[in-house]
Amino acid sequence: MAVVTDTWNDPWAEPATPPPPPAPPPRWAPLSRRATGFGPETTLYEAVPDHLRPALRSWVRDQWRANQAALEELQWRMRRRFDDDDMDYLDGEDLLDVIDGILRWWPHDQLDDTQRHWTNPNQVLPGPRTQLSEALTGGGSIWRINADGQGLEHRVDDTVTAATAATVTAASVEAGGHLGAAWTAAYGRHPDPDKAYAEAVKAVEAAACPVVLPNSGTATLGKVRDHLRDASAKWELVIPGKDGTPGSATPVVTLMTTLWDGQRSRHAGTPTSRRQLQEEAEAVVHLAALLVQWLHSDVLRRKP
Known part of the structure; x- marks a missing residue:
């Protein structure tokens, strides 16, 4: 006997819990590596390796053909003329610069639009930006498309x-803007360690000055640090100390001192003045992100 199922939906019933999203597929590894017990290749390539060059050249060629007007703009922005034949020779830094320029100057909708397969209209292909991201990731490039x-x-x-x-998103517009600029200067195609460090300091200043010295029109990170050190009895952390009560502001003072004293490029003409190193810039971007997050979320607070 057939079973009749009542398909009436109760409008007052709790909505069904959606199934969890499927887990991402495991990264593929060649048979030779799997057979010997190895997983996927994890090497990251700084330049353009041989196995990625054809795919990246093909991607650039497709974007050139799709938007001649944008190509002309890219040429004068890069101060360089490109011909179709250049595709056979673009390599290394030049190829990466062109890709970086296309991402910056091509219309977003053009790079994001999905495409139909030319022999099978029912097959939808990912947009150019997604295709590039997959090639860079799958090919082990140390470069990726930014946020x-x-x-x-x-x-x-x-x-x-x-x-x-x-x-960056949660912080104030000013602090988030400086932190985002610091990240780009540290990790972008053309790193600028001095700028990355300076923007990291400004990000923390933008987050700290309104919290610690709200009535000062001349507050700097150094003055904020000095105030927290000298008036430590007025401040606390939500992170407890050994006795279980809110901890002191000392960790924040230490982090701010590290950031402030390490900026050797702030001034010139002194025995210790110099350009910042790339590793210094990368380190302080993450240090600044921690301080901005703490200040935004009231990890550091005035004692009641």
Whole structure:
């Protein structure tokens, strides 16, 4: 006997819990590596390796043909003339610069639009930006498309990138803008360690001055640090100390001192003045992100 199922939907019933999203497929590894017990290749390539060059050249050629007007703009912005034959020779820094320029100057909708397969109209292909991202990731490039889709940046651990991006979004417009600029100057196609360091300092100043010295019109990170050190009895952290009560502001003072004293490029003409190193710039961007997040979320607070 057939079973009749009541398909009436109760409008007052709790909505069904949607199934969890499927887990991402495991990264593929060649048979020879799997057979010997190895997983996927994890090497990251700084330049353009041989196995990626054809795919990247093909991607650039497709974008050139799709938008001649944007190509003309890219040429005068890069101060360089490109011909179709150049596709056979673009390599290394030149190829990466062109890709970076296309991401910056091509219309976003053109790079994001899905495409129909030319022999099978029912097959939808991902847009150019997605295709490029898949090629860079799958090919082990140390470069990836940045968060706003308008350029390339050095690949950083996804969790670290997401945490920094969340801080940029949650912070004030001023602090978030400086932190985002610091990230780009540290990890973009053309790193500028001095700018990255300066923007990191400004990001913390923008977050700290309104909290610690709101009535000062001349507050700097150094003055904020000095106040927290000298008036430590007025401040506390939500992180408890050994006795279980809110901890002191000492960790914040230490981090601010590290950031402030390490900026050797702030002035010139002294025995210790110099350009910042790339590793210094990268380190302080993450230090600044931590301080901005703490200040925004009231991890540092005045004692009641």
